[in-house]
Amino acid sequence: xxxxxxxxxxxxxxxxxxxxxxxxxxxxxxxxxxxxxxxxxxxxxxxxxxxxxxxxxxxxxxxxxxxxxxxxxxxxxxxxxxxxxxxxxxxxxxxxxxxxxxxxxxxxxxxxxxxxxxxxxxxxxxxxxxxxxxxxxxxxxxxxxxxxxxxxxxxxxxxxxxxxxxxxxxxxxxxxxxxxxxxxxxxxxxxxxxxxxxxxxxxxxxxxxxxxxxxxxxxxxxxxxxxxxxxxxxxxxxxxxxxxxxxxxxxxxxxxxxxxxxxxxxxxxxxxxxxxxxxxxxxxxxxxxxxxxxxxxxxxxxxxxxxxxxxxxxxxxxxxxxxxxxxxxxxxxxxxxxxxxxxxxxxxxxxxxxxxxxxxxxxxxxxxxxxxxxxxxxxxxxxxxxxxxxxxxxxxxxxxxxxxxxxxxxxxxxxxxxxxxxxxxxxxxxxxxxxxxxxxxxxxxxxxxxxxxxxxxxxxxxxxxxxxxxxxxxxxxxxxxxxxxxxxxxxxxxxxxxxxxxxxxxxxxxxxxxxxxxxxxxxxxxxxxxxxxxxxxxxxxxxxxxxxxxxxxxxxxxxxxxxxxxxxxxxxxxxxxxxxxxxxxxxxxxxxxxxxxxx
Amino acid sequence: xxxxxxxxxxxxxxxxxxxxxxxxxxxxxxxxxxxxxxxxxxxxxxxxxxxxxxxxxxxxxxxxxxxxxxxxxxxxxxxxxxxxxxxxxxxxxxxxxxxxxxxxxxxxxxxxxxxxxxxxxxxxxxxxxxxxxxxxxxxxxxxxxxxxxxxxxxxxxxxxxxxxxxxxxxxxxxxxxxxxxxxxxxxxxxxxxxxxxxxxxxxxxxxxxxxxxxxxxxxxxxxxxxxxxxxxxxxxxxxxxxxxxxxxxxxxxxxxxxxxxxxxxxxxxxxxxxxxxxxxxxxxxxxxxxxxxxxxxxxxxxxxxxxxxxxxxxxxxxxxxxxxxxxxxxxxxxxxxxxxxxxxxxxxxx
Numbered sequence: 035x036x037x038x039x040x041x042x043x044x045x046x047x048x049x050x051x052x053x054x055x056x057x058x059x060x061x062x063x064x065x066x067x068x069x070x071x072x073x074x075x076x077x078x079x080x081x082x083x084x085x086x087x088x089x090x091x092x093x094x095x096x097x098x099x100x101x102x103x104x105x106x107x108x109x110x111x112x113x114x115x116x117x118x119x120x121x122x123x124x125x126x127x128x129x130x131x132x133x134x135x136x137x138x139x140x141x142x143x144x145x146x147x148x149x150x151x152x153x154x155x156x157x158x159x160x161x162x163x164x165x166x167x168x169x170x171x172x173x174x175x176x177x178x179x180x181x182x183x184x185x186x187x188x189x190x191x192x193x194x195x196x197x198x199x200x201x202x203x204x205x206x207x208x209x210x211x212x213x214x215x216x217x218x219x220x221x222x223x224x225x226x227x228x229x230x231x232x233x234x235x236x237x238x239x240x241x242x243x244x245x246x247x248x249x250x251x252x253x254x255x256x257x258x259x260x261x262x263x264x265x266x267x268x269x270x271x272x273x274x275x276x277x278x279x280x281x282x283x284x285x286x287x288x289x290x291x292x293x294x295x296x297x298x299x300x301x302x303x304x305x306x307x308x309x310x311x312x313x314x315x316x317x318x319x320x321x322x323x324x325x326x327x328x329x330x331x332x333x334x335x336x337x338x339x340x341x342x343x344x345x346x347x348x349x350x351x352x353x354x355x356x357x358x359x360x361x362x363x364x365x366x367x368x369x370x371x372x373x374x375x376x377x378x379x380x381x382x383x384x385x386x387x388x389x390x391x392x393x394x395x396x397x398x399x400x401x402x403x404x405x406x407x408x409x410x411x412x413x414x415x416x417x418x419x420x421x422x423x424x425x426x427x428x429x430x431x432x433x434x435x436x437x438x439x440x441x442x443x444x445x446x447x448x449x450x451x452x453x454x455x456x457x458x459x460x461x462x463x464x465x466x467x468x469x470x471x472x473x474x475x476x477x478x479x480x481x482x483x484x485x486x487x488x489x490x491x492x493x494x495x496x497x498x499x500x501x502x503x504x505x506x507x508x509x510x511x512x513x514x515x516x517x518x519x520x521x522x523x524x525x526x527x528x529x530x531x532x533x534x535x536x537x538x539x540x541x542x543x544x545x546x547x548x549x550x551x552x553x554x555x556x557x558x559x560x561x562x563x564x565x566x567x568x569x570x571x572x573x574x575x576x577x578x579x580x581x582x583x584x585x586x587x588x589x590x591x592x593x594x595x596x597x598x599x600x601x602x603x604x605x606x607x608x609x610x611x612x613x614x615x616x617x618x619x620x621x622x623x624x625x626x627x628x629x630x631x632x633x
Numbered sequence: 634x635x636x637x638x639x640x641x642x643x644x645x646x647x648x649x650x651x652x653x654x655x656x657x658x659x660x661x662x663x664x665x666x667x668x669x670x671x672x673x674x675x676x677x678x679x680x681x682x683x684x685x686x687x688x689x690x691x692x693x694x695x696x697x698x699x700x701x702x703x704x705x706x707x708x709x710x711x712x713x714x715x716x717x718x719x720x721x722x723x724x725x726x727x728x729x730x731x732x733x734x735x736x737x738x739x740x741x742x743x744x745x746x747x748x749x750x751x752x753x754x755x756x757x758x759x760x761x762x763x764x765x766x767x768x769x770x771x772x773x774x775x776x777x778x779x780x781x782x783x784x785x786x787x788x789x790x791x792x793x794x795x796x797x798x799x800x801x802x803x804x805x806x807x808x809x810x811x812x813x814x815x816x817x818x819x820x821x822x823x824x825x826x827x828x829x830x831x832x833x834x835x836x837x838x839x840x841x842x843x844x845x846x847x848x849x850x851x852x853x854x855x856x857x858x859x860x861x862x863x864x865x866x867x868x869x870x871x872x873x874x875x876x877x878x879x880x881x882x883x884x885x886x887x888x889x890x891x892x893x894x895x896x897x898x899x900x901x902x903x904x905x906x907x908x909x910x911x912x913x914x915x916x917x918x919x920x921x922x923x924x925x926x927x928x929x930x931x932x933x934x935x936x937x938x939x940x941x942x943x944x945x946x947x948x949x950x951x952x953x954x955x956x957x958x959x960x961x962x963x964x965x966x967x968x969x970x971x972x973x974x975x976x977x978x979x980x981x982x983x
Contacts, residue, residue: 301729
């Protein structure tokens with residue numbers, strides 16, 4: 035029987051075009067109605083060097099990049115082995131490599147692993163026979179994959195044609211011949227059903243899935259949310275957000291600025307927001323370090339501002355191209371003085387759209403900076419996404435003073451909600467002095483302890499309503515389960531998958547996924563953990579930051595522990611499942627221990 | 634820091650501008666700076682310039698950073714919008730505000746610490762981007778708010794109040810602005826209002842980044858013998874360039890062309906007229922302006938006046954092709970692409 039879920043990993047040298055082959059396969063699969071998800075990894079070289087990709091294709095929903103490979107393609111073993119963490123080979127993997135390497139099936143460089151099947155294919159030789167050179171190996175590999183996996187040849191060829199015709203007829207023909215050679219080889223040398231996909235249901239016209247990544251999603255969301263100004267500075271892995279907006283925002287009445295540094299990036303966004311338009315910046319950890327002073331200013335001057343932090347490994351330069359969830363403490367606490375600023379996090383590519391729109395809404399409603407913690411994994415992995423229908427999403431605009439309020443305008447009026455109408459510069463009667471210095475209701479500098487207390491109270495009070503936003507949390511699984519998981523960001527998808535498997539195995543468990551990380555919605559956690567006997571916070575940071583953060587505000591049951599580790603070590607569903615099983619066994623053991631011993 | 638409002642009484646005989654406002658309508662809160670501070674004179678000159686140009690106060694936005702200079706935005710135009718940002722970041726705040734609303738009149742007030750140390754990079758890039766902004770640098774060679782440390786504009790040999798001499802070479806903001814391509818560069822002295830006001834007026838009408846360095850002595854920490862930024866030293870080493878007149882566009886120009894006057898037409902039709910005292914000086918020649926300042930510096934003289942002007946240069950909006958309507962004025966329905974546009978955008982990802 036063919037499979038409904040398949041993971042392919044491929045690696046080669048920079049010039050081999052293995053990542054573009056992966057993209058072509060993914061695009062074809064998406065057109066055929068499959069769900070697909072792709073992550074890429076590169077060596078440290080700016081150009082050239084080794085590159086790899088892993089693509090997961092399934093007929094149903096996908097939540098993570100999955101675990102060990104079902105099919106591994108090594109154009110070259112040296113390159114493949116550099117991606118040991120990403121391209122895990124197990125006893126059920128089918129391994130394919132170029133026989134030109136001289137490596138035979140009994141001498142594979144995979145210590146301790148015997149793959150399910152090992153097949154050396156004369157990749158270079160076949161390509162040369164078909165095209166006269168070995169340059170089109172990636173097209174040949176696509177032919178092999180089409181034949182083996184059952185992704186229709188026509189769908190892949192359509193994509194190749196689009197790509198190569200631009201570069202000339204001869205190239206396209208060579209590509210097609212290489213593809214056919216691979217396809218025929220695969221037909222003559224079929225693999226087992228474990229790497230053959232069940233056919234997918236082709237979507238009806240217009241309902242085709244999008245193929246995009248988290249960075250593009252967040253930029254598109256900003257445009258939709260009405261963001262009119264982007265100020266930023268290029269930094270891995272968030273640069274694509276700036277690139278997208280630099281290209282697109284002008285079409286929608288906006289402007290984008292590539293500033294001279296991270297500080298100017300966020301400060302210009304703050305300036306634009308101050309002058310009356312929705313504004314954002316995007317960065318990664320090292321940029322967040324620099325933006326801290328302006329974040330404080332935005333809190334003090336009560337200016338709406340969205341700051342997207344696509345997290346990478348840290349501290350300092352850290353691991354620029356790898357995901358980590360280690361910036362939560364920074365997002366919540368990096369400031370002098372007492373500051374409360376909302377922190378949100380998306381859990382998938384599609385979710386990024388909704389969380390970004392929500393970030394703009396929260397920023398506008400409460401006149402506050404909002405930090406969105408994406409991470410490299412979500413931001414740069416390509417994924418099939420259902421078309422987004424925004425007709426039911428509400429957008430929020432900052433509260434403006436009315437005629438009567440402009441008679442005696444007080445910018446920082448201490449209202450019951452703590453939110454004061456914010457005038458737009460240029461409005462008659464609406465002038466005020468905005469500043470980073472403590473001020474009274476009119477905005478005039480004030481340094482008395484009484485006024486400082488009152489204004490701190492106002493700035494904290496206005497954000498308390500957020501703690502009741504249960505819609506920013508999702509709960510999955512068996513509500514009365516004794517075992518509970520909490521996970522956020524890219525790790526949440528892995529937990530979803532692990533939870534589904536645990537439930538399929540008859541274990542009672544549930545999962546809480548917060549999009550709102552700060553302020554901590556203590557009631558949500560208290561309710562979720564009521565009756566829970568054991569649990570895990572699953573997150574990719576050395577300290578287990580969310581677990582520690584939640585414990586500052588909530589008394590968790592004793593056996594709720596942290597399952598955390600440093601970045602660049604993405605969780606696999608199987609290992610989370612193992613932890614759930616272990617917890618279930620321990621609970622079972624405890625139950626048995628509690629039974630009275632029979633005489 | 635507290636804010637003391639001035640009594641609102643205005644004498645009926647005070648002259649009014651075209652908007653029917655008196656100079657007092659352009660004033661702000663009571664200054665909390667030291668008595669005799671140069672900055673208060675700059676504040677007075679700004680009041681005069683805005684009043685004479687008939688700028689509606691609510692259409693002006695005052696931006697500043699941190700330092701004594703940055704406090705001064707509270708002391709003029711209380712009916713204008715003000716934003717007192719963080720140290721050295723005024724240029725980027727102003728850039729963003731400018732991008733969002735191009736129709737406001739922006740004035741940024743900064744000091745030598747704010748501009749030449751912590752904010753040097755921001756100043757350079759605001760020049761490079763040609764942000765529409767009058768940038769006033771109140772230059773006193775010292776950190777006044779923190780009680781007397783040397784700043785980056787302190788001259789070699791200038792002494793602190795306790796007698797210690799500065800040995801590090803200064804950054805000259807005017808030479809910096811000229812070499813970075815600033816399209817309006819002036820230098821003046823807080824003690825010379827007759828020169829300063831027309832320069833400020835021309836600067837406010839300049840399209841692009843208008844940089845005005847004002848020697849503005851600090852009476853508490855840098856006005857002693859041995860300081861090169863004192864009132865006395867500045868007056869003794871003052872080398873005033875051709876005095877300028879600013880003729881706003883609404884005044885009919887009747888005077889016959891005078892051979893002794895060089896006229897530069899501003900983009901809005903206003904005129905800047907340089908009364909020549911030195912036949913060889915050309916305010917539209919950047920290299921000559923640079924050489925002139927350097928030549929006088931060599932002999933210890935401080936050249937003041939409107940040193941350089943280029944009215945043909947492109948400003949922030951021209952460089953970025955921004956919409957002619959201020960973004961903030963675009964109706965929300967036009968701004969938000971909505972679901973239909975999003976569906977179209979999504980087609981690119983299928």
